[in-house]
Amino acid sequence: MNIDALNWKILSCLQENARMSNTEIGRKVGVSSPAVSERIKKMEDLGVIENYHTTISSFEAGYQLKALITLRAFMGKLKPFLEKVKTYDEVVNCYRITGNENIVMEVVLKNQKHLENFIDQLIVYGETKTQIVLSHVVKNKAIKKP
Structure with missing residues (x-):
């Protein structure tokens, strides 16, 4: 779909606030609520x-x-992991990536012990590297018109 300028304005409003009413969006972009x-x-x-x-x-x-x-x-463990990762409550985002590693996951954990136990579940599938997030620098940035 080729997204026209009006649709980009509507998408911008929704990315700002997905609960914005169609009436309010219409006022901001200059069209009727039904449109x-x-x-x-x-x-x-x-x-x-x-x-x-x-x-x-x-x-x-x-x-x-x-x-x-x-x-x-590990060799032969990627496909089983791709199914298993969907069952982990700790994983909030998971991406298959290029490079030396196959997977990057964003996880939330209660404490260090929870992290240790979670890594113990992962190491049967491969070698892990963990980075602790200190702060969120860019949060849910809106996609803009190219």
């Missing part, structure tokens, strides 16, 4: 808009640690 609704529906149907979600503070939810863990899978 906004129709455009949003079309972008949803075409997969431009994938989902809407709530961001939860992991710290406030009881997870004191956030970490990035890379995995370099």
